[in-house]
Each structure stands twice: as structure tokens, then as C-alpha cells.
Amino acid sequence: MDVTKDNFEKALKEFEAAIAESDFAAIDMEMTGLYESKEHQPSHLDTLDERYAKLKRSVELYGVIQVGICLFTWTANGTGDTGGYYEARPFNFNVFPGSSAGGIAVDTHFGCKSSAFEFLARNAFDFNKWVYQGVPYLRTEDAERIRKERMAMLTSRQRKMDADDRHRGFVRDFELALGAFVESGEQVLRYETGNSYQRKLIHNIVSSHDTLGTRGRSDCIEIFKGSHSAMAKHTAHKIKTLNQNVKHARGFCAVIDMLSAARKPVVGHNMLLDVLHAFSKFYRPLPAGREEFERALAQFLPVLIDTKFIIESTPAIKDRYGTSSLDEIAPMLEREAGCGLAPIRLHPRFMRNATRTMHEAGYDAYMTGASFIRLLKLDGGVSRAAEQSSELVLYRYINKLHLSTAGAKFWAVAS
Amino acid sequence: MDVTKDNFEKALKEFEAAIAESDFAAIDMEMTGLYESKEHQPSHLDTLDERYAKLKRSVELYGVIQVGICLFTWTANGTGDTGGYYEARPFNFNVFPGSSAGGIAVDTHFGCKSSAFEFLARNAFDFNKWVYQGVPYLRTEDAERIRKERMAMLTSRQRKMDADDRHRGFVRDFELALGAFVESGEQVLRYETGNSYQRKLIHNIVSSHDTLGTRGRSDCIEIFKGSHSAMAKHTAHKIKTLNQNVKHARGFCAVIDMLSAARKPVVGHNMLLDVLHAFSKFYRPLPAGREEFERALAQFLPVLIDTKFIIESTPAIKDRYGTSSLDEIAPMLEREAGCGLAPIRLHPRFMRNATRTMHEAGYDAYMTGASFIRLLKLDGGVSRAAEQSSELVLYRYINKLHLSTAGAKFWAVAS
Structure with missing residues (x-):
């Protein structure tokens, strides 16, 4: 075979x-x-x-x-x-x-x-x-190391990243947009990004909000609102996907x-x-x-x-x-x-x-x-x-x- | 193209x-x-x-x-x-x-x-x-180094190799066969070999005879007789082939x-x-x-x-x-x-x-x-x-x- x-x-x-x-x-x-x-x-x-x-x-x-x-x-x-x-x-x-x-x-x-x-x-x-x-x-130990790194990103509130000089303006603009979104009646904010560093910054900023979640899309990031339990469900789903991906990578x-x-x-x-x-x-x-x-x-x-x-x-x-x-x-x-x-x-x-x-x-x-x-x-x-x-x-x-x-x-x- | x-x-x-x-x-x-x-x-x-x-x-x-x-x-x-x-x-x-x-x-x-x-x-x-x-x-310098090594083997009489213990008998048998061939009226001696080390030994031994040449065949080595000028021609042909091969390898x-x-x-x-x-x-x-x-x-x-x-x-x-x-x-x-x-x-x-x-x-x-x-x-x-x-x-x-x-x-x- x-x-x-x-x-x-x-x-x-x-x-x-x-x-x-x-x-x-x-x-x-x-x-x-x-x-x-x-x-x-x-x-x-x-x-x-x-x-x-x-x-x-x-x-x-x-x-x-x-x-x-x-x-x-x-x-x-x-x-x-x-x-x-x-x-x-x-x-x-x-x-x-x-x-x-x-x-x-x-x-x-x-x-x-x-x-x-x-x-x-x-x-x-x-x-x-x-x-x-x-x-x-x-190998098991490499898979486990990667799984732990990803898990930490999914489950714990992340330490706030320091954006580099070129992205200070990007962070300021995003935080303004996020504040307006939280106050609004909207359920989803679609925010366009130019590179993976910007996406990382957005995930990092949103991770400090208990009732906000992120979903990566091909051309933007979606930020959405949800209850604590909805967020827990969302995280559980992400963990399940992570475990499947790690198993697949083994x-x-x-x-x-x-x-x-x-x-x-x-x-x-x-x-x-x-x-x-x-x-x-x-x-x-x-x-x-x-x-x-x-x-x-x-x-x-x-x-x-x-x-x-x-x-x-x-x-x-x-x-x-x-x-x-x-x-x-x-x-x-x-x-x-x-x-x-x-x-x-x-x-x-x-x-x-x-x-x-x-x-x-x-x-x-x-x-x-x-x-x-x-x-x-x-x-x-x-x-x-x-x-x-x-x-x-x-x-x-x-x-x-x-x-x-x-x-x-x-x-x-x-x- | x-x-x-x-x-x-x-x-x-x-x-x-x-x-x-x-x-x-x-x-x-x-x-x-x-x-x-x-x-x-x-x-x-x-x-x-x-x-x-x-x-x-x-x-x-x-x-x-x-x-x-x-x-x-x-x-x-x-x-x-x-x-x-x-x-x-x-x-x-x-x-x-x-x-x-x-x-x-x-x-x-x-x-x-x-x-x-x-x-x-x-x-x-x-x-x-x-x-x-x-x-x-x-590269030129690698090609030149290889060409010189091969040329030395073709043109100068080689220093006699010391056969290892396991091949002493092989060398003795071959030298006896070679002596008989030189005395005989035969023009070509076909000698079977079992591995590349044996072939190297034969080329080495024959290289000390001015009027004998070798040709590698798939299953044996041919030793042949020739005049000094025939041998010079044979060597010239080998050098030409070597130069072509080196050019091809470049x-x-x-x-x-x-x-x-x-x-x-x-x-x-x-x-x-x-x-x-x-x-x-x-x-x-x-x-x-x-x-x-x-x-x-x-x-x-x-x-x-x-x-x-x-x-x-x-x-x-x-x-x-x-x-x-x-x-x-x-x-x-x-x-x-x-x-x-x-x-x-x-x-x-x-x-x-x-x-x-x-x-x-x-x-x-x-x-x-x-x-x-x-x-x-x-x-x-x-x-x-x-x-x-x-x-x-x-x-x-x-x-x-x-x-x-x-x-x-x-x-x-x-x-």
C-alpha cells in the first residue's frame, strides 16, 4: 500500500x-x-x-x-x-x-x-x-510545545503588546473604532488589515475584553460581541480545532x-x-x-x-x-x-x-x-x-x- | 528556452x-x-x-x-x-x-x-x-584539480601499491598470469576481477610495464601488448577522453x-x-x-x-x-x-x-x-x-x- x-x-x-x-x-x-x-x-x-x-x-x-x-x-x-x-x-x-x-x-x-x-x-x-x-x-514533544504555546494564546489574557513605531497610528485608529463598536448596537465589526503584524496587534488588543471575540477572515478580522458563556463556547471550539490540527500535524x-x-x-x-x-x-x-x-x-x-x-x-x-x-x-x-x-x-x-x-x-x-x-x-x-x-x-x-x-x-x- | x-x-x-x-x-x-x-x-x-x-x-x-x-x-x-x-x-x-x-x-x-x-x-x-x-x-578549480589527479595516473609510472592482507594472494596470482602472458604469443589477456580494489591493483601493476596497456571492461580487465608508440597513442587517446569528460562535468x-x-x-x-x-x-x-x-x-x-x-x-x-x-x-x-x-x-x-x-x-x-x-x-x-x-x-x-x-x-x- x-x-x-x-x-x-x-x-x-x-x-x-x-x-x-x-x-x-x-x-x-x-x-x-x-x-x-x-x-x-x-x-x-x-x-x-x-x-x-x-x-x-x-x-x-x-x-x-x-x-x-x-x-x-x-x-x-x-x-x-x-x-x-x-x-x-x-x-x-x-x-x-x-x-x-x-x-x-x-x-x-x-x-x-x-x-x-x-x-x-x-x-x-x-x-x-x-x-x-x-x-x-x-514528534510528540514538538507537537506538545506548539500546542501549549497556542493554548496560552487562546485561554489566557495576553500581555499587552508594544506596537512598533510604524504601527502606533494603526493601534490608535483601531482602539477608537473598537470603542465606538462596543458602545454601538452592532454585533460584528469587520476591520481591514494590511499584514500579519497588524492582525496580531488586533487579536492582542481584543483579548483583553471578556465579551469580545475575533475570527480571522481572508481580507479582514471580524470582532464580535457575546456573553461570557458564548465566549467560553467560542474558546472551547478553538481549542478543539487546535487539538485536531496538532493531531494532524503529528x-x-x-x-x-x-x-x-x-x-x-x-x-x-x-x-x-x-x-x-x-x-x-x-x-x-x-x-x-x-x-x-x-x-x-x-x-x-x-x-x-x-x-x-x-x-x-x-x-x-x-x-x-x-x-x-x-x-x-x-x-x-x-x-x-x-x-x-x-x-x-x-x-x-x-x-x-x-x-x-x-x-x-x-x-x-x-x-x-x-x-x-x-x-x-x-x-x-x-x-x-x-x-x-x-x-x-x-x-x-x-x-x-x-x-x-x-x-x-x-x-x-x-x- | x-x-x-x-x-x-x-x-x-x-x-x-x-x-x-x-x-x-x-x-x-x-x-x-x-x-x-x-x-x-x-x-x-x-x-x-x-x-x-x-x-x-x-x-x-x-x-x-x-x-x-x-x-x-x-x-x-x-x-x-x-x-x-x-x-x-x-x-x-x-x-x-x-x-x-x-x-x-x-x-x-x-x-x-x-x-x-x-x-x-x-x-x-x-x-x-x-x-x-x-x-x-x-567550478574551474575543482575541475582542474580532478584533471591533474587523473592526468598523473595516466602519464606517470605509478608508485607500487601495497596490497592489503586479503589481496596478497590475488596480487601473486595476477603477477604469475601476467608474466606468462608477457612470455606468450598472445596479444590480449582478459583477467576477471571481483571488486574495484582488485581493478585498481591490476592497473597499478600493469602501469610499470612500458609496452602493456589496460582497458576496463564490465566484467574484467583487458591487458594488451603494444609498441612504445602504440602505447603513447593509447595514452593520448585516454587524455583526450579525460579532457572531454572534464569539460562535460563543468x-x-x-x-x-x-x-x-x-x-x-x-x-x-x-x-x-x-x-x-x-x-x-x-x-x-x-x-x-x-x-x-x-x-x-x-x-x-x-x-x-x-x-x-x-x-x-x-x-x-x-x-x-x-x-x-x-x-x-x-x-x-x-x-x-x-x-x-x-x-x-x-x-x-x-x-x-x-x-x-x-x-x-x-x-x-x-x-x-x-x-x-x-x-x-x-x-x-x-x-x-x-x-x-x-x-x-x-x-x-x-x-x-x-x-x-x-x-x-x-x-x-x-x-
Whole structure:
């Protein structure tokens, strides 16, 4: 399912229902860049702390433009060698850090690497869909900060603004007009404004009157009279709209909230950067130190499994395929899938528009999850991943993330 | 004329012919962002040095994605009030800092602001055209550095590389095969390689043999025998290809070379950032200090005219239109264009596909140049901009660039 802001609400409901019954989720992301220059690239000499610092720098510098999450559910039907199959529901979320339609604007700076854009272009990436239709996102704490600022403006009487020199005359004229309006029998005063600073001044002046309210119009501001209770109702309505707008602005973060709350295993291939991006962009700012990050990660996504680590740490698999690259090993595993492995089928609603484009995040997430199922079979002969979480074969792999170019080979994030 | 890498060579020839006969050029650019955060934005308290530092930071942080250059040529035909008209040739160059097809790869980091992308999206910008079809660019000094590195590899015998531990066996096997090949009657040895490091090793080893050459193939390297003169010919061919590739990689910089060499007046609207981007992206790195920049700018583009400065410094114009925004004033000036002003016509070859989309750089450059012609008429009554460069009316405006939000109002870049 390809998700843009046009079908996001529908996709969110679908995701919520699917994650509840799924056994595990596979993830993959596309980014605007990896490392700024050679000195920032991982080296086999890095300590874990140094590696964390390098990854943190990359994640804070570059953007995420696509998040693939594929949910896998074991579906028993009593047929075949395995008595069932895995049903896959791949979501391909296009995300762009734009201001939302609800007016909760956060202007985000992100870096890009021309090589990353060229890589995406070689894989037919649609940059227009990204910018024009990407789902916005806003972390809980940023949303909460903005909500509090707006709430304060709505509910408390504001401190009187000091108009700048050029607007002294404007304020004087408006206060005269407002005084006449209050004395008159009129119910509404329409006052024309030339810029947003003038509108801010008017809202500020009117906020000191208990029985006057304001409504922004495209060409003017309407000031209207009302009883105390009518004003309270008016404010309550504005608060409701604000809360809706903040919820809308959180956008894709709601998906990651659900993924985190589900406590299901999350599988990725060479997933360290994906995990850090998910944490930093959609959950919380990355802590300064590695150990603090590990503690927070255990709260955020407690069960991580890296298929690249499975391959690299299992000589029988590494020797058989001679590679641990997803591009190369996933098709080989797929070709061998007939031999007694649980079949993997797309959920019927996810058949339509299913792409088979490598490096589209949704498809890569699907291939990662499918490879995970096939790798476990090769390693230990299991038919249901979720049942294995307490078994030795899977336990060996939990929370050990592959470290590229590192001698240590993996980072035990929850050791 | 909309220019992408597909029609760049043709457009470059067209530009070269047009700039020679033009009277002035108008420019405009679209960028990926302006200022990272509030503290980096211009303030009316800035000294000129502080302002230069802020602009330099913006220019070095953000990218240029479109450069509009419109060339205007006075064409006398003895008719009408003015005895002629201005012929306009607008070029809209889409540029992307990608590695070129010739293998001269420079991986460029650039920042983006989500608000800038949303601004471009509101103006129907095509992000796919930018990435997929943008013309590459490479400054002279970067191109020269890369050319020298490659030349050294082609012409001098290379210092012998020390293969790393894992490749000792590979080197031993290859040297044995090479020895047998040299002794044999064979003319070509095809040697399979597994990665780019192995290919580098082979090129390095073969470079120590005067009468052996290498040719890279997709799946192997060919080593071939030849006389000294055949080898010299082979090297000469490689050098020719290298020079072609470097020229190709310079891409859009060739346009700016021509603009600089032509010494014609360059007109922009609120053009400071455009001028600094042109300098930094397509000419040379920006000097650390403002005064050094001013000296270098006088070499790069000696005659700059900012239409925003003309409007802001001419009360008769500012009062009449009440704005100095190009979006607002250009259409007003256009509507009044009948009254004795020189007509402006598109050159016949530039009629096709002429857009009238505000904030497409080519169209904005056209509107800037057209507004310049109309503003001069309003101010002093002139019919040919180029003839005015020594006259007082135009002299007042040369090299005075509008400073947004600054008390000083303008920066006399060549004072």
C-alpha cells in the first residue's frame, strides 16, 4: 500500500488493525544522504561510542523520505508442509517534513547528498510525490510545545503588546473604532488589515475584553460581541480545532507510536541507521551518549532483529550464499522458498499496486521480512517467528545489530 | 528556452551567440533554502561585514536548482515612437550537482529547507526534472584539480601499491598470469576481477610495464601488448577522453564563464543572494572577508544593477506603485508598457514553450529585465539601456545592491 497524505487516514486505520494481529514487523527507510564526508564515515577502528556519535551525526544531518513497514502474520490453514502461511501487509509511507494543512508550521532543515539522490533516481524514485504528497510528521514533544504555546494564546489574557513605531497610528485608529463598536448596537465589526503584524496587534488588543471575540477572515478580522458563556463556547471550539490540527500535524509519528506500543519484534537488514532515524525523527531527539540511547531504545523498540547480523554470524548461511547484501541474497532465498518453508502471501487488500521495485522502502521491508522467515528456516527450522522469541535460535539474534566495517561486527543494543 | 542536460550543448551554443550581441542580461535563481534559523536571518542591525557573513553562510549551506538568464538586445527597426524594440531571449537552466556521465564524480552536500520546497511546490516546480535532468556543474578549480589527479595516473609510472592482507594472494596470482602472458604469443589477456580494489591493483601493476596497456571492461580487465608508440597513442587517446569528460562535468559553469567574459551589465531584482550563489557555485569559493569578495566580484561581474534598489531609491516610482516586490510591480509596469516605452518581444526561437509562470527562474529573469527597461523609462526616459551606462541616470544605480531589512538600504559593492 503506497501511502501519501491523500490516503494517510485510511492507511493509519488499516495499520492499527494489522499491527494488533501481526507477529512481527519488518522496516526499511530511504534517506537523503548517509555521511557528509570521508572523516564522518564508519571505520573499523571506531569504538562503539565513536560509532554512535557518527551515526547520530548522520541521522541529524539527513532526512528520511520513505519508510517501509511490512507486517507479517502467521495464518494457519492446516494445509501444506507447514500447515499455514505468512500473510504480508507492506506499507510504503512517503514522508515529507512539511507544515501541515492545519497551520502547525515547523520549518525543517535537512541535508542532502547528490549521490543519494542519484541512487534514488536510478531506482525510479518520484521526487514530486515526496514533496507534493509526503505525509507530514511532528514528534510528540514538538507537537506538545506548539500546542501549549497556542493554548496560552487562546485561554489566557495576553500581555499587552508594544506596537512598533510604524504601527502606533494603526493601534490608535483601531482602539477608537473598537470603542465606538462596543458602545454601538452592532454585533460584528469587520476591520481591514494590511499584514500579519497588524492582525496580531488586533487579536492582542481584543483579548483583553471578556465579551469580545475575533475570527480571522481572508481580507479582514471580524470582532464580535457575546456573553461570557458564548465566549467560553467560542474558546472551547478553538481549542478543539487546535487539538485536531496538532493531531494532524503529528502525521506519520502516529504510525511509529503504534509500532512502539505493539512491542512486536522489528526486523531490518543492516538496520542501525533505520533504527536511529526512527528514534530521532518520529520519537525523540537522540541522547548525547550511547548508553542513554540504549536505555531509551529498550523503551522505544524492545525487540530488534537484524537479518544482516543473522547472515554474517551464521557461517552455514554466509558460505552457502557468499553475500550478506539484501539485493543479492533476497532473490536467492526466494528461489529456494519452495522446499518446505512456510509460504509468504500478500494480504488480498495489498495485492493491488504491489510494486516489486528494489529500494522502494515498502518492497525492501517486505523482502527483509520474507528473507528473515527463510533464514530462520535455514538456520533452525521454525515455522512461526513469534513463537521463537523465547527459543535459543532466535534469542541469539535479538538486539544484535550489524556494524558495517567494524571488527566487532555487531552492537548488542540491549546487552 | 527550458534547458536540461538533454539539450544543454545546443543551448550553450545559442547562449554564446546571443550574449555577444546582447545589451544586458537579467538573472534570477531558485534555491533549496535561505536561512537556517532566525539567528542567521538578516537584521537591520547588521554591519556590512556581518551581513556578508550571513549571506555567505546561506549560500554555502543551500543549493541552487534553477538559474534564469534572460538576454536583452536592442533591435532598431525605425518604427514606432522608439524606433525599435528589445528582443528577449530567456534561458531557464535546470541545474543539479550530480556526478557527470564522464565519470568525473563529485559528491555534493547541500541543505534544504522544507518551507523552500513548499514554496517551489506552490509554484508547480518539477522536482523530478531537477534531479533526473538537471545540468551538472563543476567550478574551474575543482575541475582542474580532478584533471591533474587523473592526468598523473595516466602519464606517470605509478608508485607500487601495497596490497592489503586479503589481496596478497590475488596480487601473486595476477603477477604469475601476467608474466606468462608477457612470455606468450598472445596479444590480449582478459583477467576477471571481483571488486574495484582488485581493478585498481591490476592497473597499478600493469602501469610499470612500458609496452602493456589496460582497458576496463564490465566484467574484467583487458591487458594488451603494444609498441612504445602504440602505447603513447593509447595514452593520448585516454587524455583526450579525460579532457572531454572534464569539460562535460563543468557543465553549467561554461554559461557563467561566458556571462562573466562578456562584461555586460547584469540586472537582478533583490539580487544579492543570486550574485553570491553565482560566485560560489559556478566561479570560485567565496572569500572569507567582504572586502576581498568585493575585489573579486569586480573581476567576476563588473556591472550589476538591482531593480529593487532602483525602486526603493526613487521616490517617484516607490510612491506611484506602493511596492518594490517583483511579483507585484512587474505586472503593473507591463500594463503601462504601451505609453511610449520600447516594446519588448520574445526572440522567435524563444516563443515556443515560453512559460508565464512566476518563480520559474527563466520567467522571473525575463520579468526582471523587462521591468528594468520600463523603470528606466519612468525615471529618465531612455531607449537603450546599454547606451546609458555612462549616463548619470544609470550610473546612479550601478553596483548598488538592495539590502533587505537594512537601514543602509544598499550595499555599494564596487565603491
